[in-house]
Amino acid sequence: MSPTKLLLGLTLATTACTDMDEPQLAVIESQVAVSNYVSSTCSTSVVVGLSRQIAEEIGCMTPDSLVELTPGRNVSFSSNAVLPYMSAKAKTALLKVAQTKNLQINSGFRSVVQQYLLYRWHQQGRCGITAAARPGNSNHESGRALDISNYSAVKTAMRNQGWSASVPGDPVHFDFLGSPDIRGRDVKAFQRLWNRNNPGDRISEDGSYGPQTESRLRQAPATGFEVGATCTPRAAGASVVMIEGPDRVAPNTRAHYSLTVTNYSNMDWPASTKLVVAGGNSSELFDEASWESTTVLGEIGSEIGAGAMGIIEIDVATPDVTEETPLFTQFELVDGTDNFGTINVALTVTPDGDEDTSADAKDQHDPGAEVTGGCNAGGGGPSGLALLMPALALLRRRRRA
Numbered sequence: 001m002s003p004t005k006l007l008l009g010l011t012l013a014t015t016a017c018t019d020m021d022e023p024q025l026a027v028i029e030s031q032v033a034v035s036n037y038v039s040s041t042c043s044t045s046v047v048v049g050l051s052r053q054i055a056e057e058i059g060c061m062t063p064d065s066l067v068e069l070t071p072g073r074n075v076s077f078s079s080n081a082v083l084p085y086m087s088a089k090a091k092t093a094l095l096k097v098a099q100t101k102n103l104q105i106n107s108g109f110r111s112v113v114q115q116y117l118l119y120r121w122h123q124q125g126r127c128g129i130t131a132a133a134r135p136g137n138s139n140h141e142s143g144r145a146l147d148i149s150n151y152s153a154v155k156t157a158m159r160n161q162g163w164s165a166s167v168p169g170d171p172v173h174f175d176f177l178g179s180p181d182i183r184g185r186d187v188k189a190f191q192r193l194w195n196r197n198n199p200g201d202r203i204s205e206d207g208s209y210g211p212q213t214e215s216r217l218r219q220a221p222a223t224g225f226e227v228g229a230t231c232t233p234r235a236a237g238a239s240v241v242m243i244e245g246p247d248r249v250a251p252n253t254r255a256h257y258s259l260t261v262t263n264y265s266n267m268d269w270p271a272s273t274k275l276v277v278a279g280g281n282s283s284e285l286f287d288e289a290s291w292e293s294t295t296v297l298g299e300i301g302s303e304i305g306a307g308a309m310g311i312i313e314i315d316v317a318t319p320d321v322t323e324e325t326p327l328f329t330q331f332e333l334v335d336g337t338d339n340f341g342t343i344n345v346a347l348t349v350t351p352d353g354d355e356d357t358s359a360d361a362k363d364q365h366d367p368g369a370e371v372t373g374g375c376n377a378g379g380g381g382p383s384g385l386a387l388l389m390p391a392l393a394l395l396r397r398r399r400r401a
């Protein structure tokens with residue numbers, strides 16, 4: 001069997017007419033609601049599709065408050081949960097640092113949906129999260145906060161470009177105070193997206209996070225709404241809308257990732273399309289057992305038609321390291337001379353394993369630091385509630401939006 005196995009490439013319209021002779025593929029990821037992840041997984045990469053729509057909608061509401069920051073030279077992401085967005089001024093200052101320093105980003109802009117999951121995981125004592133702000137209150141929803149895993153190597157260069165490292169007990173965290181604090185705008189963006197897609201169930205677009213917003217957020221599709229941000233035309237290519245798999249992996253270990261990808265182009269991607277390491281480089285995630293070579297992962301194995309969404313299953317292997325090591329590989333979807341787009345896969349190799357730990361658990365606070373508004377803390381959330389959370393969340397089954 002091809003190492004890269006495509007389980008399904010379908011549009012929503014085709015889901016109701018499955019041929020009974022075909023294998024029944026139970027999970028149609030495009031319809032999985034956010035609430036499904038309240039008590040499963042520890043990576044907010046399961047909601048990247050919806051989170052990207054929120055980031056794009058913020059960009060529509062207030063240009064420059066959030067622009068794309070793609071990984072590239074000297075800028076890498078240490079997990080699939082890192083969203084590639086930041087305020088325009090903060091991005092300019094960061095890229096100046098990247099001219100001379102290698103930056104390993106653990107967490108940047110975080111959407112209210114990601115914060116909701118982190119908050120709930122924290123309440124249940126899951127994923128190693130020691131403090132979490134209420135949704136709408138985290139500094140990481142501000143568009144100007146960053147966590148950098150190799151912080152000590154870049155601290156001075158960051159300060160020289162206007163980044164402050166002033167949250168006590170949280171050395172990985174930096175803020176760019178030259179950009180406005182836009183917390184709450186992600187809540188408003190979500191409310192606007194919800195109303196656009198649910199005209200019969202409108203909610204207030206007040207940017208305030210309350211029970212009304214939370215109940216819609218739980219019902220929202222993790223991979224994103226049918227209609228996203230509308231102010232700019234969508235870029236053609238591959239868009240990763242969900243990644244299921246660990247943020248952190250032990251050394252010398254194989255890890256599995258399910259990549260849900262939308263084909264935003266007018267060309268079908270044939271089954272022979274291959275995942276190739278960008279630039280013809282070797283990947284540190286090379287898995288000898290399943291990859292074609294160190295530079296080619298393998299074929300996607302089944303067509304993903306224009307406009308359709310498909311799931312690509314991959315295995316990666318981690319190297320033998322003795323320190324925490326973030327690894328990042330960019331793949332290209334290539335068929336002959338056609339290049340259909342890129343897919344990024346990131347993880348951190350941890351000598352202790354920690355597969356059940358969120359990458360966003362990395363930034364920890366002294367308990368008293370909750371009110372300072374750092375990485376996960378900031379809302380003064382009542383952490384004592386953790387023990388009172390009902391078991392209902394644990395009983396919740398996969399549920400369709």
Ligand SMILES: [Zn+2]
Nearest residue numbers: 147173363375
């Ligand atoms: Zn932080």
